[in-house]
Amino acid sequence: MCMAANIFLGQASAQMTPDGGGADSMPELPMTMTVVLVEFEARSGNQGNQLNWSTILESNLSHYELERSTSNQPFRSVATIKAKGSGSLAVSYVYTDENPSAGTNIYRLKMVDVRSGVKYSEHKLVNGNTQNLATASF
Numbered sequence: 020m021c022m023a024a025n026i027f028l029g030q031a032s033a034q035m036t037p038d039g040g041g042a043d044s045m046p047e048l049p050m051t052m053t054v055v056l057v058e059f060e061a062r063s064g065n066q067g068n069q070l071n072w073s074t075i076l077e078s079n080l081s082h083y084e085l086e087r088s089t090s091n092q093p094f095r096s097v098a099t100i101k102a103k104g105s106g107s108l109a110v111s112y113v114y115t116d117e118n119p120s121a122g123t124n125i126y127r128l129k130m131v132d133v134r135s136g137v138k139y140s141e142h143k144l145v146n147g148n149t150q151n152l153a154t155a156s157f
Contacts (some may be wrong), residue, residue, distance in 0.1 A: 052132030061143035067117040
């Protein structure tokens with residue numbers, strides 16, 4: 020008597036052959052990006068707009084894209100910064116946008132995982148050449 024059975028456990032499956040052997044098939048399970056963003060700050064400085072952020076956890080994170088917009092304009096990438104892949108250690112990042120747009124600049128972090136999935140930070144605003152920082156979530 021020949022017997023074939025499919026066994027399903029979640030998304031994994033095993034195919035059993037009549038001789039009792041098996042051809043296991045384990046589909047790739049999605050990796051989850053985990054980022055704990057402790058702070059994200061933006062301010063105007065002498066050399067341009069300075070962006071600072073820190074994390075206490077980065078797992079499966081490839082890089083950050085710092086994006087900038089002005090009112091009524093789409094976000095555009097200003098810089099790509101490779102993730103330091105700290106695991107659970109505190110990590111700080113600093114970037115200076117030496118060519119900010121005139122007027123109000125709106126910044127956000129695009130966090131990209133190793134499989135190109137993305138998450139976004141809240142928005143940070145820097146007004147012209149003043150030292151004032153306005154923070155807003157959109």
